[in-house]
Amino acid sequence: MSRASRSCVAAAVAVALFNCALPASADDAVQQADEGSLKLTPLGTYDAGEVGSAEIVAFDASTQRLFLVNAQTSTVDILDVRNPSSPTKVTTINTAVLGSPNSVAVRDGVVAVAIQSDPKTDPGHVAFYDTDGVLIKAVQVGALPDMITFTPDGSSVLTANEGEPSGYGAGHVDPEGSVSIVPVPRNSIDWKKLSDSDVRTVTFQQFNGKEAKLRAQGIRIYGPGASVAQDLEPEYITVTEDSRLAYVTLQENNAIAEIDLKTGTVNNLLALGYKDYSELPFTASTYEWNKLPVIGTTVGGQTLHLGGFSGLAFEGTTSDGKLKFITHTDRGPNGEPTGALRPFLLPEFTPRLVRFTLDPATGNFDLLEQILLQQANGQPLTGLPNIVLSTDTNLPYNDEVGVDLFGQPTALDPQGADLEGIAIDQDGSFWMCDEYRPAIYHFSRAGKLIERLIPIGTHAAAGKPVPAPGQAGEYGVEALPAVIAQRRQNRGMEGIAIQNGKVYAFVQSPARNPTTVTNAQLNAMKNVRVVEYDPNTRATRQFLYIMDNPASVSADDTRADKIGDVAAVPGGGFLVVERDDDALPADPIETITKKIYAAKLDGATDISSLGLFTVGGVQKSVDQMTAAELTSVGVVPVKKTLHVDLPSAGYASVQKIEGLAVMNNGQLALINDNDFGVAGIVIDNATGTFTIAPGYVPEKPTLGLLKVPGLDASDRDSAINIRNWPVFGMYQPDSIASFNIGKITYLVTANEGDARDWPGFAEESRVSALTLDPVAFPNAADLQKAGNLGRLNVTKTLGDANGDGLYEKLYTLGGRSFSIWKANGIQVFDSGSDFECITAASNPAFFNASNDDRTFDSRSDNKGPEPEGLAVGTVGERRYAFIGLERTGGVMTYDITNPHVPVFVGYTNNRDFSVDPYNAPAAGDLGPEGLLFIDAKDSPTGLPLLVVANEISGTVTLYKLER
Structure with missing residues (x-):
C-alpha cells in the first residue's frame, strides 16, 4: 500500500476515534529498554502537527538539513538540524501542482521527491529541487512512485512505482508496477536538457504469461484479471555499493526483484517463502566451556x-x-x-x-x-x-x-x-x-x-x-x-x-509433610x-x-522429580524447569525427561494455613494429594502449560x-x-x-540458546500468548537495505505484511470465517475459537490448493520480524518471535497495542507490532540494523556485524503509553514510518544519529547513538 494511502486511512481512523474515552494507564513512563552496547538517546523532536505529516525523511550533510515528506499538505518541510536538540523549519517545498509526495532523497545538494498524481493510477513524477527548495526540473515516471533513492555513485535516481489499482473489474484501472531510472545531470546545461524521454522504465512485462511458473516458485500473482506486470507492486529499493544492481521489494507478492541498472532489465524474481509458525522450540546452538580456571x-x-x-x-x-x-x-x-x-x-x-x-x-x-x-x-x-x-x-x-x-x-x-x-x-x-x-x-x-x-x-x-x-x-x-x-x-x-x-x-x-513420609513415598x-x-x-x-x-520407563531411567530452575516472564508468570538426571548419549532419548513449563499464580490457593485433610478416609497434607484430591478440598494449584520439551528441542x-x-x-x-x-x-x-x-x-x-517460535494470534484471549500455531506467515517486506562483506551482498528486510483491499477484491478473512479441511485440521472447532486462531487475519488467496472451498493451510500476512538474506534469496537469519517477546517484556500492559490506541493485545490478530521502517549503519567497527515498529512504536536495534549471527542490542520506544495517542505531542512518537541513519562524519554532532519520522504523531525525532 502506498504511504499516501496509509495516511488517508490513518486520518480517517483518527477522526472516528477522537472522541472515544480510552482507559488511563498507571504506567506513565516512556518505554526504553536496556540499550546494552548501543544507546539511543533522544536529542530533539520536530512536530509537524498532524497525522500523516511525517513519513519519509532525508538528510543533506552540506547544509545540515532534513527534508521531511508531508503527504497531508503535499509539501516537503526543510528542517535545520545544526542543533539537533532543536530542529527548526526553514521553509517548505509545495508539490501540489504535481501531486502528493511519497518519498524524498538527497545527494550532492540535489533534493529528489517522488510524487504521485491524482488519480494515483496516472504516471507520477520525480521533481528535483535545490536544498533551498527551488525547483530545478520534474520528469514523469511510473504510476504511484512510492520510494525514491540515489544510486551510491550519484549517477541516477530510482523510483519504486507501486502501480496500485483503483480497484478490480469494470471501470477500474490497474497500472503496471515498474521501476524508473532517472539520470542525474552533472551541470546546469544538462539539467535544462533533462526530459521525460531520458527516463528509463523497468517493467515486468517479460514475465507476462508465466503466472503458473511464478506461483509454483512461491511468488504471489493473484489480482483478479491482472497480468504479472500489473500484479507486481514495487515497494522499496536498495542499491548495491557498486551501483550495478538494485533489489526491490514486491511486498504483496512476497518477493524481491533483482534489477540490472546498466541494462534496465529484471534479472530475477526471488520468492521469499513462508515462515512456519507451527515450528516447535529448538536449540539454536550449544557451546561447551572448555577452558575454565583452577579453583x-x-x-x-x-x-x-x-x-x-x-x-x-x-x-x-x-x-x-x-x-x-x-x-x-x-x-x-x-x-x-x-x-x-x-x-x-x-x-x-x-x-x-x-x-x-x-x-x-x-x-x-x-x-x-x-x-x-x-x-x-x-x-x-x-x-x-x-x-x-x-x-x-x-x-x-x-x-x-x-x-x-x-x-x-x-x-x-x-x-x-x-x-x-x-x-x-x-x-x-x-x-x-x-x-x-x-x-x-x-x-x-x-x-x-x-x-x-x-x-x-x-x-x-x-x-x-x-x-x-x-x-x-x-x-x-x-x-x-x-x-x-x-x-x-x-x-x-x-x-x-x-x-x-x-x-x-x-x-x-x-x-516431607507430614514428617513420617518415607523417601519411597516422596518418590511418588x-x-x-x-x-x-x-x-x-x-x-x-x-x-x-x-x-x-x-x-520410570527403564531400570536406568532417573525420575523427573526435581525443579531445575525458574525464571520470571512478562505478565506475572514464570518458566519452570522440571528435570531428571539422564542425558545423551548414555541414555535413549525416550527416557530423558527435561521440560520447561510456563506457569502463572493467578487464582492459585494460598496454602500457608492448611493442615491435614481427610480424603478417601485417609488423612493427607496438600503435599501428598493428587490433583483430583486437591480439587475435592478446594485447593487450586499453580496453572502450567508446556513451553519447551527440551529433548525434542x-x-x-x-x-x-x-x-x-x-x-x-x-x-x-x-x-x-x-x-x-x-x-x-x-x-x-x-x-x-x-x-x-x-x-x-x-x-x-x-550453554544452550533456545528459540521459541510462534506468534500471538488473538486479540480476544486477554493474555500475552506467543506460541506455535498451525499457520504460515508471508514475509512481505516493506523496507530493504543492503551491505557487502567481501564479495557477498546481504539484504536486510523489515517484514511488515500487507493485504489488498480494493473495490472488487479483498483478500483477508478471519480464520473463524473459513471452512477448514477436517483432515488437515481435525481440531478445527477449537482452533476457530476467538481466543485461539479464530480472530487471526489470513489471506483467502492461499491454502485451498484444490479449490474445493476447504482450507488445508492458513497463511497470515507479514513476518512480524526482520530478516537477512543473501542476494540469491537464501535466508541467513530471521528474528522469529523476538519483536513480540521484546515488546511484551518492555511494556506488558500495552502489549501489541496500536499506534492510534492503547488497547492491550489489539494488534495480535493483525500483523502484531508490524515492522516497517529500516535503516542500516556502522557505529565504530560494528554494523547495526534499526527496525521501526509501526504499531506499538519504537525502534529495535540489532548488531548485524556477523549477518549469520545477529545479536539483539536494545529496544527504544519514545512513546508515553499513559497519554492518549491523540494528545500530541505529549503522547510521544507514534507510528514510526521512515528511519534514516546519519554517519558520524556527516553528523552535526560528530556522532552518528538515527532519525525517525513518525506518521501518526507527525513527529520527527533525532537520536544520538553511543557505544
Whole structure:
C-alpha cells in the first residue's frame, strides 16, 4: 500500500476515534529498554502537527538539513538540524501542482521527491529541487512512485512505482508496477536538457504469461484479471555499493526483484517463502566451556576447575556483540554421600558469582570476574553444612555431615550456602536460594550478604537463642514458613525469581509433610511448594506447583522429580524447569525427561494455613494429594502449560539443567551443573585422593540458546500468548537495505505484511470465517475459537490448493520480524518471535497495542507490532540494523556485524503509553514510518544519529547513538 494511502486511512481512523474515552494507564513512563552496547538517546523532536505529516525523511550533510515528506499538505518541510536538540523549519517545498509526495532523497545538494498524481493510477513524477527548495526540473515516471533513492555513485535516481489499482473489474484501472531510472545531470546545461524521454522504465512485462511458473516458485500473482506486470507492486529499493544492481521489494507478492541498472532489465524474481509458525522450540546452538580456571588443589594434590553452575541470569550485550551472563557455583566440589556423610573435596571453597561473556559467532567464552560471596561481616562464605543434629537425614532442620577427603568431619558454617538459583533486583543486588535450610540469601552487588532468610524454628531446633521476629540470629532471620524445613534432604530451594517486587522461591522436590513420609513415598509425590516473600513487609504466602514426575520407563531411567530452575516472564508468570538426571548419549532419548513449563499464580490457593485433610478416609497434607484430591478440598494449584520439551528441542546432552535465563530478545539460555566434574568418583580416605569411577564421563558446562517460535494470534484471549500455531506467515517486506562483506551482498528486510483491499477484491478473512479441511485440521472447532486462531487475519488467496472451498493451510500476512538474506534469496537469519517477546517484556500492559490506541493485545490478530521502517549503519567497527515498529512504536536495534549471527542490542520506544495517542505531542512518537541513519562524519554532532519520522504523531525525532 502506498504511504499516501496509509495516511488517508490513518486520518480517517483518527477522526472516528477522537472522541472515544480510552482507559488511563498507571504506567506513565516512556518505554526504553536496556540499550546494552548501543544507546539511543533522544536529542530533539520536530512536530509537524498532524497525522500523516511525517513519513519519509532525508538528510543533506552540506547544509545540515532534513527534508521531511508531508503527504497531508503535499509539501516537503526543510528542517535545520545544526542543533539537533532543536530542529527548526526553514521553509517548505509545495508539490501540489504535481501531486502528493511519497518519498524524498538527497545527494550532492540535489533534493529528489517522488510524487504521485491524482488519480494515483496516472504516471507520477520525480521533481528535483535545490536544498533551498527551488525547483530545478520534474520528469514523469511510473504510476504511484512510492520510494525514491540515489544510486551510491550519484549517477541516477530510482523510483519504486507501486502501480496500485483503483480497484478490480469494470471501470477500474490497474497500472503496471515498474521501476524508473532517472539520470542525474552533472551541470546546469544538462539539467535544462533533462526530459521525460531520458527516463528509463523497468517493467515486468517479460514475465507476462508465466503466472503458473511464478506461483509454483512461491511468488504471489493473484489480482483478479491482472497480468504479472500489473500484479507486481514495487515497494522499496536498495542499491548495491557498486551501483550495478538494485533489489526491490514486491511486498504483496512476497518477493524481491533483482534489477540490472546498466541494462534496465529484471534479472530475477526471488520468492521469499513462508515462515512456519507451527515450528516447535529448538536449540539454536550449544557451546561447551572448555577452558575454565583452577579453583584449588585438594589435600591429595589434585587440581580442580571452576564449574558446578547452578543458576543463570542474562545481563545484556557487549559493545562487540557478545552475550553477557552471570551464573554461580553451588557449595563446591563434593562427592556422593555415604549415608549421612557428604565428602567435600575443597572444604574451604567459597561459593561465587561468575560473570562471563559468550561470543555467539565463535563460541568463545570469556570469564570476566569471580565475585567471592561474603558474610555480612566480610568473612568469606563456605558451602559447608549449617546444622548437624543427628545422622538421621530425614530430620527437619538437619543437614548432612560434611567430611573431608580423609573422612574427617569438617567444620560447620552457620551461614553456609549451597546456592541453586539467582535473580537480579532492580538495584543490581542478588537474590539467591539454597538447598540446606532451605534459605533465601540477599547479596549486594559486591557479593556481601545483606540478609539470610530461613524457616521459622531453625534456631530452636539447633538449640540456639531464638532471635526476635525480623532480627537476625546465628543462622539468619526466621522469616520463611517452618514447613519447608521438612524438605527432602539436599532438596531445598532450587529456583528463585522476582515478580512485581516480590521474591518467589521454588522448593526442589515435595516436602516431607507430614514428617513420617518415607523417601519411597516422596518418590511418588508431585507437589512442590512455591514461597512468595515480600521484602517490604516480610509477609509470605505459599502455593502448590504440581510436577509431572512420570514413572520410570527403564531400570536406568532417573525420575523427573526435581525443579531445575525458574525464571520470571512478562505478565506475572514464570518458566519452570522440571528435570531428571539422564542425558545423551548414555541414555535413549525416550527416557530423558527435561521440560520447561510456563506457569502463572493467578487464582492459585494460598496454602500457608492448611493442615491435614481427610480424603478417601485417609488423612493427607496438600503435599501428598493428587490433583483430583486437591480439587475435592478446594485447593487450586499453580496453572502450567508446556513451553519447551527440551529433548525434542535438541538440548538433552547434559544431566542436570540448573540454570535458566530469559534473554532480552525472548530467547532462552540454559546451563548445566556439571558437579565440577567429580560427581562420579571413588575416594581413597587413606591417601586423600580420588579416581574417576568406571563409566563416569565428566561433563563440560554447556550453554544452550533456545528459540521459541510462534506468534500471538488473538486479540480476544486477554493474555500475552506467543506460541506455535498451525499457520504460515508471508514475509512481505516493506523496507530493504543492503551491505557487502567481501564479495557477498546481504539484504536486510523489515517484514511488515500487507493485504489488498480494493473495490472488487479483498483478500483477508478471519480464520473463524473459513471452512477448514477436517483432515488437515481435525481440531478445527477449537482452533476457530476467538481466543485461539479464530480472530487471526489470513489471506483467502492461499491454502485451498484444490479449490474445493476447504482450507488445508492458513497463511497470515507479514513476518512480524526482520530478516537477512543473501542476494540469491537464501535466508541467513530471521528474528522469529523476538519483536513480540521484546515488546511484551518492555511494556506488558500495552502489549501489541496500536499506534492510534492503547488497547492491550489489539494488534495480535493483525500483523502484531508490524515492522516497517529500516535503516542500516556502522557505529565504530560494528554494523547495526534499526527496525521501526509501526504499531506499538519504537525502534529495535540489532548488531548485524556477523549477518549469520545477529545479536539483539536494545529496544527504544519514545512513546508515553499513559497519554492518549491523540494528545500530541505529549503522547510521544507514534507510528514510526521512515528511519534514516546519519554517519558520524556527516553528523552535526560528530556522532552518528538515527532519525525517525513518525506518521501518526507527525513527529520527527533525532537520536544520538553511543557505544
